[in-house]
Amino acid sequence: MGAFRNSSGGTLDRTQRIRFRFDGKQYSGFQGDTLASALLANGVRVVGRSFKYHRPRGVFGMGVEEPSAMVRLRTGARAEPNVRVTEVELFDGLEAHSQHCWPSVNFDLGAIANVMSPLLPAGFYYKTFMWPATKWMFYEHFIRKAAGLGSSATEPDPDNYSRSYEFCDVLIVGAGPAGLSAALSAASSGAKVMLVDETPDGGGRLRFDDEVINDGPADKWLNETLRELSKMPNFEFRFRTTAFGYYDQNMVVALERVSDHLPEPEPGQVRQRVLQIRAKQVVLASGSIERSIPFGYNDKPGVMLASAVRGYALKYAVACGRRAVVFTNNDSAYATVTALHSVGAQVVAVVDSRTQSPGKRALEQLGDAKLIQGSVVIKTKGLRSVQAVEIGQIADEGDSPKKSHTIRCDLVCVSGGWTPTIHLFSHAQGKLNFDDSISAFVPGADIPALHVVGSANGEFSLAACLRQGSDAGIESAKQAGYETTASVSIPTAPEESVGDMEPLWSVPRTGSRVKRFVDIQNDVTIDDIELAHTEGFVSVEHLKRYTTLGMGTDQGRTSNINGLANLARLRKAEVPEVGHTTFRPPYTPVSLGALAGVDFSEHLSPVRRTPLHQWHERNHAHLQNSGVWKRPAYYPRTGESVQDAILRETRHVREKVGITDVSSLGKIDVQGRDAAEFLERIYINRWKSLQIGRCRYGLMLREDGFVFDDGTSTRLSENEFYMTTTTANAGPVLEHMEIYAQTVWPELHVHLTSISDQWAGMALAGPFSRNVLNTVIGEQAASNENLPYMGVINARIADVPVLVFRVSFSGELGYEIHIPSRQAELVWETILAAGQEWEIAPYGLEAMTILRIEKGHVVAAELDGRTTAADLGFGRMMKPDGDYVGKRLAERSALTANGRKQLVGIKSIDSSPIPRGAQIIAEPSGGKPAQTFGQVTSACFSPHLNQEIGLALIKDGRLIYGKTMYAASPLTGREVPVEIVHHIFVDAEGERVRG
Amino acid sequence: MLLIPCPWCGKRAQTEFTYRGDATVERPDLADSDSQWYDYVYTRDNPRGEHTEWWHHTGGCRKWFKVRRNTWTHEVISSEPPVRD
């Protein structure tokens, strides 16, 4: 095996060797490795190059905190950029590539930026490339090539993603000692408990720290606890699951990486799943993250977090170096000495910035390693990785440390203290306090139903973490309504005496060119912060944006606090005075695929199909989208052009008989003893006077006086009306009426039910339409006496009960037949069969549109929310007495004054088509700006008139019939002379529809 | 995402509802002044803090009701049916 791996130890399955490739070279690891541990075991130190200076970078951390070791994982369509190697579980055949380096990670031309770095201070891009603004696009091209993270796949993502909605009494975030202790207590109450953890197996620090719980080894307790919990039916684990956002009322959103640990998802398996977890109580046991110390060239491969070095040694049996120096300001890093010894590495010295002595346990862990107190690592030496460190004694406040000696080493294990992971608490708008004893922000005032425990709460002793977790488990279960009956035994750990940590926010400057890195992902140095401060950036939010501190994919988990504290030092202020930047979701990057879930492509929005949809498809209708509906546009015959088909269908209705599907119309059943009164107030016209078995055209306004919708409504009985709405407004009209029925006039007894889906509709139109109807419902029933214009009857067609309305949208004799949806196709086919003698033919939306323009019927194009009833020629429908929605504001002067745009018809004078949306101008403009008098709302070729016609809204249009104006379309450069005419081109007297 | 307490159905996810703003305004009578009508149709307060507002259980029982909610903290304080005469 690799030269840096011990032959025993760790929690690997050494029987399963796994092969993988990094930058094309073959390596191997074991089952249980991460890509990071496997690379380190193989002695791979340089994993990538930094963002700005292209300096070599290696593995720095061990998990989510990793700032620099990112790769492009997988290849082809599954390639994913910016993946932290510390979070990638090794699988057979894994392929990874280093990022932002060319031609190779060890020889990178971009590294010229490092030599040039004095020219690249903070804000360099802002200052240099801002002006002239037109050149920015040019600069940007090269900047993006030189700086920037990895590139994503360009092929469509082959994987599936899903979303699930979860509910529980207690949600615990983090399965470290505090979280597990909370889980044991909460679950013992019977409460439904869910525990999420971002790692594959939980355990937190117990996986790599040598600790004692309940007088035995901590890993024994860990395994027992996991086993015990897994047996409880009210408990659920979600591993490989990151809670990335906390939203109102305890909704936690998490990303479950279902199959990222496999080469590719199993058949039928999703890659990732977004969980929306609604929890009565949330316990936040999200732990803490070790922070770095900025010292000279602390970004080199070989400088690592002390906890990570410990973890690689104990969990993966990997020595991250052969000769190590530990650099710390607190006791926790001393455990790294024993961990390194266990994998055969040598620890040359522990450099402790404190003058006071560490605690008893730390001194035991030190063993025979040399302790250098009151000192710091000034800088590392070495070209591509650490080869030595310079040590110096801490001088007076702010002065440079004095170099004492140089130590040859290949590994620096650094610990600047620990930062509680309180992102989710911040998402919940929780206020943070600064705790001087640990020099970190911790949760402040309590938030209801949210409990923060363990090191996330600033509590670093294992005994206290276990205790806090257990207490929170009991308390959260209780608040969720579950009492813990059996006495819960709280897991115990030995109480340790620990030496106080002393903050060390940076090692003071020793030379003008020595870079001390704060944020090693974004290449932000102490000098950059000093420059930003000099230039007047005193707010942390401004500092962040100007220097890009903490703006990388790691969000500065190991570095933010160092940046803030250095700004505080420069401002001669305390850290809490300077404050902190705001944490916002997501905690870690979430793929767009996971957020989209199944809502893409044809699933992006629902599709509605009419009950006759299958018939349309079988009969080769060309279907078009009409809002969410699929509706037949026309039914082309063999060899027929689109235009020919549409014109044939239109002529067929005028000359013979046609049938079309109008099922998408909104239909509302209005019932109750005040139903007529209610409609009287919803529509502008009268309804109480409508006889049973008759229908009427109705127009409704919004409360601001403009037209909202129109449709035909029928009085089926004294207290029941069958209302129809336009297709697009089916939902909004019902909601509008519910507002008035329930909140404005609750005293009216009226009940509203949508029956749009229950009833299909078809329009039968043309001179022979009554002949067809005769054969299906009988001559007597279909006679003009029994079913006059605007009459409605009950009938049976193919033994199906139907409603037949004598209405027309086309200006021809016509009927609408409404049928229970399930029988729609039977009735439709029965009518088609009966109509064969009369050459009945189906027609689509295109022909219907031409027919309605010829008849001057308004649709959404004219009901555009800016037209009044009077504008559309319906002024006389407005009843003068009584209240109705929109009445009062329809009477305001601006809506009744002369000079408003009115609905008129237009005819093309030179036979050229009238451009839709064209503006109406008085004289040909030659393309120059001209005053507009209105606009074309609808236009078509009318086969009936053999002319190009249209509808338009034109200023005082009804006063200028016969006048010539011009329909100007600057988009197409066309100006068509048009004659202003009445908007009804066909059957203006209504003789056909009444005949 | 908020949980909205429908007086008829209980707490449900916000996505089932439609929001309609201030529930304290009342529709004037026809005889009332122009300014009262303009206020009713166009003018709304935008308070930072507690607010009584209309919600519609569009994807549920289709009832309109009033919710007392803090627009700053997002706390939902109470809900009640529209007042009946």
Ligand SMILES: [Zn+2]
């Ligand atoms: Zn409801």
